[in-house]
Amino acid sequence: MLHTRIFQFNPLGTNCIVIWADGNSSCTLVDPGMSSDEGVSELMEFLSREHLTPDAIFLTHGHFDHVWGVERLLPQFPVPVYMHPADADILADGSSAFRGMQGLKVFQHSFPTVDVADGETVTSAGTSWKVLHTPGHTPGCVCYYSAGNNLLLSGDTLFAGSIGRTDLKGGDYDMLMASIREKLLNLPGETDVIPGHGQPTTIAREGMYNPFLQPFNEPDADFPEEGIAIRGE
Numbered sequence: 001m002l003h004t005r006i007f008q009f010n011p012l013g014t015n016c017i018v019i020w021a022d023g024n025s026s027c028t029l030v031d032p033g034m035s036s037d038e039g040v041s042e043l044m045e046f047l048s049r050e051h052l053t054p055d056a057i058f059l060t061h062g063h064f065d066h067v068w069g070v071e072r073l074l075p076q077f078p079v080p081v082y083m084h085p086a087d088a089d090i091l092a093d094g095s096s097a098f099r100g101m102q103g104l105k106v107f108q109h110s111f112p113t114v115d116v117a118d119g120e121t122v123t124s125a126g127t128s129w130k131v132l133h134t135p136g137h138t139p140g141c142v143c144y145y146s147a148g149n150n151l152l153l154s155g156d157t158l159f160a161g162s163i164g165r166t167d168l169k170g171g172d173y174d175m176l177m178a179s180i181r182e183k184l185l186n187l188p189g190e191t192d193v194i195p196g197h198g199q200p201t202t203i204a205r206e207g208m209y210n211p212f213l214q215p216f217n218e219p220d221a222d223f224p225e226e227g228i229a230i231r232g233e
Contacts, residue, residue, distance in 0.1 A: 060155025087140030136176020
């Protein structure tokens with residue numbers, strides 16, 4: 001069984017996801033956006049308590065709120081950091097695209113990354129993930145999809161009831177909508193979705209009710225009436 005634990009870090013409430021499987025002491029970290037020592041300590045205490053050691057970091061894109069904690073983690077966990085190369089410039093620019101927003105200061109990030117490409121499979125903590133390149137929010141946005149576990153990590157491409165913003169550097173609304181239509185809405189409806197911000201959802205629920213996807217809404221889509229199950233720790 002695959003387990004997930006979602007932390008919300010930094011002023012923008014980025015979802016940092018820890019993923020692990022029964023009988024495996026390795027785990028995957030997704031978008032570690034810790035901006036404070038307290039956030040780092042919270043994550044480290046959880047990993048210690050659950051006897052988990054990261055063996056990879058998955059980045060859904062290069063925006064600073066999704067990578068804030070990477071440089072804090074790499075000295076202790078020198079693991080590969082997977083990211084699409086099209087976001088290299090955004091990573092280097094740090095928070096400059098957000099200048100003046102919510103009092104955030106401008107800073108840059110510099111750490112080695114491992115390139116991923118559309119359709120590639122990456123394996124971490126015993127689970128294989130298919131990389132889906134979903135440009136639109138940024139040129140290098142990706143989602144990670146585990147068909148065997150019916151789980152999609154959608155980053156800032158698709159949210160519960162919303163979609164990624166496209167008014168920042170590298171954003172493209174038409175490209176984002178094409179990414180969602182061609183790469184995500186054709187996944188099985190029962191696929192659980194953990195986005196980069198906000199609450200989990202499913203592909204069926206978004207295909208049916210997401211107001212930003214009205215041109216693609218499927219009125220007969222099947223979805224769990226009882227709501228979205230949060231995978232246990």
